[in-house]
Amino acid sequence: MSSGLLSSSGSVCLPTGAAILGVTAVAALFLAQRVVWAGSPRRLRTIPPAEERVLILGASSGLGRTIAKRYAARGARVCVVARRADRLSQLADECGAHCIWESADFADVGAMVRLRDKLLAEWGGLDSLYVCAGVSAVQPVMALAGVGSGDDGDATSSGIQNAVDTAARATRGNVYGPLIAALAFIPALTRTSAAPSILLVSSLAAVVPAPTRALYAATKASSLLLYQSLAIEHPDIVFASVLPATMEGDFRASAVDADTATRAAGPNRRGLKLDYVVERCVEAMDRETRGSLVVPWFPYAVAHHLYYLWPSVIERQARKKYDFGA
Ligand SMILES: NC(=O)c1ccc[n+]([C@@H]2O[C@H](COP(=O)([O-])OP(=O)(O)OC[C@H]3O[C@@H](n4cnc5c(N)ncnc54)[C@H](OP(=O)(O)O)[C@@H]3O)[C@@H](O)[C@H]2O)c1
Structure with missing residues (x-):
């Protein structure tokens, strides 16, 4: 017998043609099933x-606003x-009756509980x-602590404290908000919907690191893993996470560490079109897609x-893309 990886003598063997054919057939079946299911x-x-019944947290601008208009239409x-x-x-007013x-602030526990009670009273539940x-x-992390590029001095305690305070603001917006939303809405979704679904807008930065985006990447990665784990704990809910690359819009202006130049820079017009990401x-x-979706895939x-x-290779490309001289 030589179809296993170990021969009777204990040495490593290559799989036979039949074994390769079998694995290929299983892979093809799996792919076909995914295509039919996704269609x-x-x-x-x-x-x-x-x-x-669709709830959109973060809908006053950008992607959330465009998603709202799509559902209203x-x-x-x-x-x-x-x-x-x-x-x-x-x-x-634009979306209609x-x-x-x-x-409400989605990182405020009381506000999210009140919102849930309001939706249960007005809609009797929630689907999406x-x-x-x-x-x-x-900003680069060391810059938050007052250590600029090319500066070989140590960070002071107040500099480190400033970096920690900035990280706390990023954590509030990108980790506690998604956590509180999940805690507030998971039972109501499960109880009141025939097909409950949650979609987290994460970011490409959560899986591909980038200079000047360390705190953003770290906090978005944290909520991504949180939701991926919740998906396993709550199989009755379909969890999807969408991980877009840079999108058009004014997202940078919301930066927890934005300086005057960042705020004055104006909207990014070169990123992905919002309609495409929506x-x-x-x-x-x-389509009840489970798991993570990088956008665009290639x-x-x-x-x-x-x-x-x-x-x-990726580190070099990322430095180039962000014009970051280390
Ligand atoms: N823009 C990009 O290049 C990009 C790329 C990948 C992923 N993303 C992700 O896409 C999502 C949407 O970004 P966007 O580009 O559409 O940016 P955006 O236009 O700044 O939208 C962010 C939305 O979140 C709301 N928001 C922020 N903090 C909130 C809080 N504590 N409570 C309630 N609402 C809050 C903002 O509204 P208020 O200020 O009125 O509260 C706004 O409606 C974000 O999660 C971002 O991480 C963005």
Whole structure:
């Protein structure tokens, strides 16, 4: 027998043609099943679009706002949430009669519990939760502690404390917010929906490191792993995480460490189009896609895997992309 990896003499053997054929057939079957399964938006038959109850946390601008408009256009009941009330009320007017809004901080436990009670009272439950809210961080970590590039002096205690305080703000927006949202809404989703789903808007930065984005990457990676673990603990809920590359919009202005130049820089017009990313998000929700979705898949999913095989290539490319001279 030589189909195993060890021969009777104990030496290593190569698999036979039959074994290779078997593995290939299993892989092909698996892929075919994924394609057929991904092609059928079964959830839309369980919950028709006009009956879907959708909560969007972080909807006053950018991606969340565009997602809200997409759901409103297909007749869903939509609740838009963020801290800027003026923007939300304007969005609700644009979305029409089925849209309600709530000005709330998603990292505030009391606010999220009140929001859940309001939705249970007004809608009788919830089907889809989008966690879009998040904050950026754009400085090199040592700069937060007062140590600039090329400076070989040590960080002072106040410098280190400043870095820690900045990290706490990033953690509040990118870790505690998603955690509190999950704690507040998971039981209600499970109890009240025929097809409960949660979509976390994470980031490519959560799986491919980048200079000047260390705190952002670390906090987005934390909530990504949190939701991936919750998906295992709550198999009745479909969890998807979307990991976009840089998108158009004003996200940098929200940076917890933004200086005047960053705030004045204005919106990024060169990133991914919001409509394109919204398409991927809504598709993932409709098709009950589980797991993580890097957007766009090429070249970034490749970069994600390449990092584990050959980190120096990705590190070099990342320095180049961010124009970062170490
Ligand atoms: N822009 C990018 O290049 C990029 C790339 C990959 C991933 N992402 C992720 O995509 C998501 C959306 O980003 P975006 O580009 O659409 O940025 P954005 O326009 O700044 O939107 C962020 C939204 O989150 C809300 N928000 C922030 N903190 C909140 C809090 N504590 N409570 C409630 N709402 C809060 C903001 O509203 P208020 O300020 O009114 O509260 C805003 O509506 C984020 O999670 C981000 O990490 C962005």
